[in-house]
Amino acid sequence: MALPFKGGVVVCADSRTSTGSYVANRVSDKLVQLSDNIYACRSGSAADTQALTDYVHYYLNSWSLDTGRQPTVKTAAHLMRRLIYNNKDQLQAGVIIAGWDAVHGGSVYTITLGGSCLELPFATGGSGSIFVAGLLDAEFRQEMTQEEARTLAKKACAHAMTRDGSSGGVIRTVAISSEGVDRDYTPGNELPFGPSAPF
Template sequence: MPPKHNLGVVNDGTTIIAVEFDGGVVIAADSRTSCRSYVCNRLADKLTRLSDYIYCCRSGTANQTQTMADFVAHLLNVQEISMGKQPLVYDAACQFRELIYKYRSSCVAGIIVAGWDERQGGQVYSIPVSGFLCREPCALGGSGSTYLQGFVSSEHRTGMSKQDCMRFVLKAVRMAIKHDCHSGGVVRIGVITKDGMQSHVIPENELQQFSFTNEMLWNLEFAADKS
């Protein structure tokens, strides 16, 4: 008889990151959704569309964050139809703030809202489980963010170009996947500008090749220093 698994709550034990640059934002996430030690989805898309120019990165309890994202997307769609113009990124972030704070006693959700609008350009807003809303040039979330605090503090700088931001978030998520057992799968990257959203997917085999190359280069440098 096969063992019975008590799966419980499905969580986005995850790594999410968003960075502002002049002209837009870059967002990235891993793709692993886990329930305790069981990986129930290795190709989840945690970059969720709210409008053509606004996306959110989800961490926490999967069904709760998905429901919140669907609800906020509906509100933004109604607003866009009634007002006849694109919604603001800040308005989307405020909707998440109200939901997370209202249900903070029963909800486990950390959200990063990122996008572009005509009023303020590219913006990144972080809403952790407490419901506190804060705009940041670089926002982290999920279980993998614990391993990235020092890296981000050291490597992130203001005025980074779009390509620099893409390389930065890719390296960050790769590092989190290597060290955090709840992060894994592919790396999804999105670039949001006045032209909309462009998405990129980096498969697992390229991540493994990157990790091996980094370790080999580090060993060579360490050996050279010793000699």
């Protein structure tokens, strides 16, 4: 998921990669840095999303070298959209692109399985997202502080991990703003909600 706050965006993800009912990797990193202040949250086929984020990272890096400027979040999102849309028959990839740039500030885009690109107030994706839709609708608000956004993201992610069999592991968050990038890690035995957490 990606939640904006006053001055930036928090991106958050669990770490479980599954193959059917088998957990293939319990600590995968689903948050991929595409450029200095732009991240992608991956869901769907791990192979497809890894290839896509590698391509977008390469193209954005080349663009920065050619122009001497940092790309906008919108540029990254529409590049990802084009790759997914042009290959929609072969890919199983749902991606959230979020970050901060000097033109638009913090922004969040979601690219669906078919290649539609939508700018949203906040975005969720993956199999666990349906379990936290009501929670985020109730608790999300504009102009949160960075800490409030990160706390809500962790709470929602932990709820999804508790209810969804394809979500689990650890929680990783990245706060992106004009001041840079701040990564955070929450181990599986310290989740803010779940069997081991105090209610």
